[in-house]
Amino acid sequence: MQNAEMQECIRECTECHQTCLSTIPHCLHKGGAHSDPDHIRLMIDCAQICQTSADFMLRGSSLHTETCRACAEICERCAQDCDRIADDDMMRTCAQACHRCAESCRHMATVHA
Amino acid sequence: MQNAEMQECIRECTECHQTCLSTIPHCLHKGGAHSDPDHIRLMIDCAQICQTSADFMLRGSSLHTETCRACAEICERCAQDCDRIADDDMMRTCAQACHRCAESCRHMATVHA
Amino acid sequence: MQNAEMQECIRECTECHQTCLSTIPHCLHKGGAHSDPDHIRLMIDCAQICQTSADFMLRGSSLHTETCRACAEICERCAQDCDRIADDDMMRTCAQACHRCAESCRHMATVHA
Amino acid sequence: MQNAEMQECIRECTECHQTCLSTIPHCLHKGGAHSDPDHIRLMIDCAQICQTSADFMLRGSSLHTETCRACAEICERCAQDCDRIADDDMMRTCAQACHRCAESCRHMATVHA
Numbered sequence: 001m002q003n004a005e006m007q008e009c010i011r012e013c014t015e016c017h018q019t020c021l022s023t024i025p026h027c028l029h030k031g032g033a034h035s036d037p038d039h040i041r042l043m044i045d046c047a048q049i050c051q052t053s054a055d056f057m058l059r060g061s062s063l064h065t066e067t068c069r070a071c072a073e074i075c076e077r078c079a080q081d082c083d084r085i086a087d088d089d090m091m092r093t094c095a096q097a098c099h100r101c102a103e104s105c106r107h108m109a110t111v112h113a
Numbered sequence: 114m115q116n117a118e119m120q121e122c123i124r125e126c127t128e129c130h131q132t133c134l135s136t137i138p139h140c141l142h143k144g145g146a147h148s149d150p151d152h153i154r155l156m157i158d159c160a161q162i163c164q165t166s167a168d169f170m171l172r173g174s175s176l177h178t179e180t181c182r183a184c185a186e187i188c189e190r191c192a193q194d195c196d197r198i199a200d201d202d203m204m205r206t207c208a209q210a211c212h213r214c215a216e217s218c219r220h221m222a223t224v225h226a
Numbered sequence: 227m228q229n230a231e232m233q234e235c236i237r238e239c240t241e242c243h244q245t246c247l248s249t250i251p252h253c254l255h256k257g258g259a260h261s262d263p264d265h266i267r268l269m270i271d272c273a274q275i276c277q278t279s280a281d282f283m284l285r286g287s288s289l290h291t292e293t294c295r296a297c298a299e300i301c302e303r304c305a306q307d308c309d310r311i312a313d314d315d316m317m318r319t320c321a322q323a324c325h326r327c328a329e330s331c332r333h334m335a336t337v338h339a
Numbered sequence: 340m341q342n343a344e345m346q347e348c349i350r351e352c353t354e355c356h357q358t359c360l361s362t363i364p365h366c367l368h369k370g371g372a373h374s375d376p377d378h379i380r381l382m383i384d385c386a387q388i389c390q391t392s393a394d395f396m397l398r399g400s401s402l403h404t405e406t407c408r409a410c411a412e413i414c415e416r417c418a419q420d421c422d423r424i425a426d427d428d429m430m431r432t433c434a435q436a437c438h439r440c441a442e443s444c445r446h447m448a449t450v451h452a
Contacts, residue, residue, distance in 0.1 A: 141376035150367035
């Protein structure tokens with residue numbers, strides 16, 4: 001069983017995973033900076049590490065500190081990249097999901113280390 | 114963007130994925146029929162296809178019918194296996210999550226095919 | 227333990243997963259038809275179902291027939307989409323990996339069903 | 340495109356992912372220390388971070404340093420846990436795959452950071 005803090009982090013990781021995945025087609029349709037190869041790759045990277053990090057916590061693994069640390073860093077990069085091109089609601093929503101997930105994972109990586 | 118029906122199926126797949134993953138340690142701790150290799154494998158199988166199925170819908174892929182069809186079958190098997198040993202609240206919750214996900218995915222695979 | 231036939235299918239799924247993932251940045255860099263949202267999504271779909279299908283076989287799951295059936299269909303679609311724009315070696319290599327994986331998975335889904 | 344060093348690390352991660360996944364049923368069948376909940380969870384953790392780490396490199400992501408760092412730590416723990424109960428060929432093979440992957444990922448995380 002996960003405590004309330006970990007449940008919150010699982011929620012943020014799941015939300016960030018889902019938001020990134022569903023925002024990728026939007027980016028590809030808009031084109032330009034939104035479909036820049038580095039941006040799309042970062043969105044895919046972010047979606048995957050969020051899932052991995054959530055899964056470690058769902059299994060109750062003590063090694064979630066390792067995946068949360070990586071997740072915090074990758075989400076922060078993705079948040080900044082989304083902020084840079086956040087000219088519509090979907091991109092702003094995605095940037096916010098990444099920022100929240102980064103913060104939550106950073107906290108989990110620190111207090112449990 | 115996903116319509117309401119697809120959003121509901123994404124929720125069921127996510128819920129089933131999370132419930133299976135967090136129930137596996139419980140099964141391993143209980144031992145006996147709960148930690149039977151075939152049961153644990155089925156729980157891992159179910160968690161993975163639920164994630165895959167959810168991700169196809171999150172990306173708005175028309176091929177979600179293929180993953181939902183597989184997911185419906187695998188969740189149904191997992192639900193039956195959980196029902197068989199559902200002697201506590203966690204196993205019953207897991208069985209119910211699998212049943213609901215199976216039904217939702219079967220619907221998605223049929224109406225969109 | 228997997229028999230020789232299943233080991234071959236695991237190899238094809240792994241190869242197809244890796245080829246699709248590493249070809250996506252190439253497609254995004256080329257632009258035009260290569261970075262069409264539907265094509266990129268299909269490449270991501272294909273990479274994910276190949277991994278899922280390989281993992282079911284690695285675990286020795288009898289339900290690999292379900293994931294192999296879905297994988298065969300999705301790889302076939304991806305192969306056709308790659309064939310359509312196969313104007314360089316990377317796209318041709320990707321199309322071939324998808325065709326081989328589709329064939330191998332179709333066989334596994336049929337003979338073991 | 341990945342350089343030779345990265346290709347080697349992708350190979351080690353893939354090998355470790357596959358070995359852990361296919362060794363889990365073996366552990367569950369043997370029972371005792373092999374099916375200890377913490378050991379099985381560690382094997383599942385290791386399989387997942389190896390896949391994630393391999394995928395970052397396959398996409399050519401510069402953030403592979405983050406996932407390789409996490410992967411090195413998790414593989415090392417899994418290797419030690421496998422060594423502890425390595426009373427047959429499958430467990431020894433698994434321990435070796437984990438050790439090799441840990442070393443390769445540690446190198447990637449360090450030289451590219």
